[in-house]
Amino acid sequence: MIKKAVIPAAGLGTRFLPATKAQPKEMLPIIDTPTIQYVVQEAVDSGIEDILIITGKGKRSIEDHFDRNYELETRLEEKEDEALLLEMRRLSDMADIHFVRQKELNGLGDAIYYARHHVGNEPFAVLLGDTIMDSVIPVTQQLIDTYDQYRGTVIAVEEVPADKVNRYGIVGGKTLSDTIMELNILIEKPSIKSAPSNLAIAGRYILTPDIFAAIEQTAKGKNNEIQLTDAMLLLLKRENIYSHRIEGKRHDIGNKLDFLKTTVEFALKRKEFSAPFLAFLKEIVAAHS
Incomplete structure (x- = not known):
């Protein structure tokens, strides 16, 4: 059973400057709800209530968002706005949320490594903090179901047009079912000719604790950062890794x-x-x- 989730949310969000100069991109709202609240809700809807968010400098508003605000609650009580008051209290009660800072922006692999003490020797879910999944069954729950069946690392993937595979991490391997593949290769942004499929990594994972040893052995790669895909390539030599083609739509808020x-x-x-x-x-x- 997957009991813990990790949400990396330490990036600078430079593509949204100047809006992200003083606020995290993960707090940019879709109408009236911050992006990261959708991500946390997905974890909760998947049965996970122990969540670690990896933040960085200038991300304090994420912590504040999931904390109590007694002054605001008092004002809502005075206005007798019961519905909004209950929603504000639900935010602080929806999960047991912890925070740790990534001290330097050294890539997604490095951010995940900060979770090693929190997750211990358990498999855990990873949900990227700037990606919203719109699905009937939560995508993280879909991955958990696959993990329960195969007991190995599971990567969410989605089909992308063949002429756009060079924008994504692409997987390839042996097809086990309509949605599951046992992987033998992961390639970061391949050319159209070298891409093993049109299945792109989609921002959700179930990882085993073995990923931490793999990250330790992973050299800096693209952008001089420790890439999670490179670490999973090392892990692929030691254990089976599976992909799950998601049912739903991915929204990249990045x-x-x-x-x-x-x-x-x-x-x-x-x-x-x-x-x-x-x-x-x-x-x-x-x-x-």
């Missing part, structure tokens, strides 16, 4: 265009916005056609 698309899609799902917002979009499209 780039501006996808952030805008996600905001629109989520707004159209909200009852209070759906009809008037759709009408507004149609007016905009008509005006620009």
Whole structure:
């Protein structure tokens, strides 16, 4: 059983400057909910209530978001806004959330290494803090189910167009079912000709504690950082690694265009916005056609 989750959220978010100069990109809201709250909720919905968030300099607002704010709660009580008061209290009670700082930005592999003392000798989930998954069954739960079956590292993957495989980490291996593959290769941003498939790593993992020894032995790679993909390549020599093709849609909030698309899609799902917002979009499209 997977009891713990790790959420790396230490990056600088330079693609969203100047908005991220004084606030974490993980706190950028999709309408009224910070990105990282969706990520934490996915872990909770997958049965995980012990969560470690890897932060960095200037990320204190993430801690504040999941903490109690008694002054705010008192004001809401005075206004008799019961629904909003309950929602604010739920934030601090939704999980047992811990924080540790990545002292230097040395890559995703290094960020995961900071979790070694917290997770101990247990398998654990990893959810990237700037990626939202929209699915009926939480993607992390999908990976947990696969881990329970195969008892090995599981990587979430999604199909991408063949002409875009050079933008992602790509996996290849032996097909076990419609959604599961036993991997024999992981390649970071391959050329179209050298890509073993069009299945791209999608920001969710179930890792075994053996990953920490692999990270220790991993040299700095792309961008002079310790890459998690490189560490998993070392791990692949020692144990089986599986990929799980996710059922759902991944929203990468790390780039501006996808952030805008996600905001629109989520707004159209909200009852209070759906009809008037759709009408507004149609007016905009008509005006620009």
